[in-house]
Amino acid sequence: MTFVITENCIKCKFTDCVDVCPVDCFHEGPNFLVIDPDECIDCTLCEPECPANAIFSEDEVPENQTHFIALNAELAKIWPSITEVHPALDDADEWNGKPDKLALLER
Numbered sequence: 001m002t003f004v005i006t007e008n009c010i011k012c013k014f015t016d017c018v019d020v021c022p023v024d025c026f027h028e029g030p031n032f033l034v035i036d037p038d039e040c041i042d043c044t045l046c047e048p049e050c051p052a053n054a055i056f057s058e059d060e061v062p063e064n065q066t067h068f069i070a071l072n073a074e075l076a077k078i079w080p081s082i083t084e085v086h087p088a089l090d091d092a093d094e095w096n097g098k099p100d101k102l103a104l105l106e107r
């Protein structure tokens, strides 16, 4: 079991989640974070920390976002690790909750 970051992180990237992870399994892209499923120990600590409510347990990912399970696994192999909180992206509050952000994902 792993936790998964879903669409509402895109263009927000608050990074509060990074602070609580005991095994440093977050990886960072230009405007999105992902969780490495091979490193996540299913501790649940990150889920309530996300101001965008973008983190779900693998078995609770909303049906319309299950493609993010494979996307986290794919991008975690490519993107560098992030272990410290950074400032959120500009306009993060404005983008929080906007629909259809997948097309805006930068790789």
Ligand code: SF4
Pocket: 002, 003, 020, 021, 022, 023, 024, 025, 026, 035, 039, 040, 041, 042, 043, 044, 045, 046, 047
């Ligand atoms: Fe890290 Fe725990 Fe979140 Fe997995 S569930 S990403 S181990 S904080």
Ligand code: F3S
Pocket: 005, 008, 009, 010, 012, 013, 014, 015, 016, 017, 018, 032, 033, 049, 050, 051, 052, 053, 054, 055
């Ligand atoms: Fe993204 Fe939420 Fe972490 S917006 S960077 S999953 S705190």
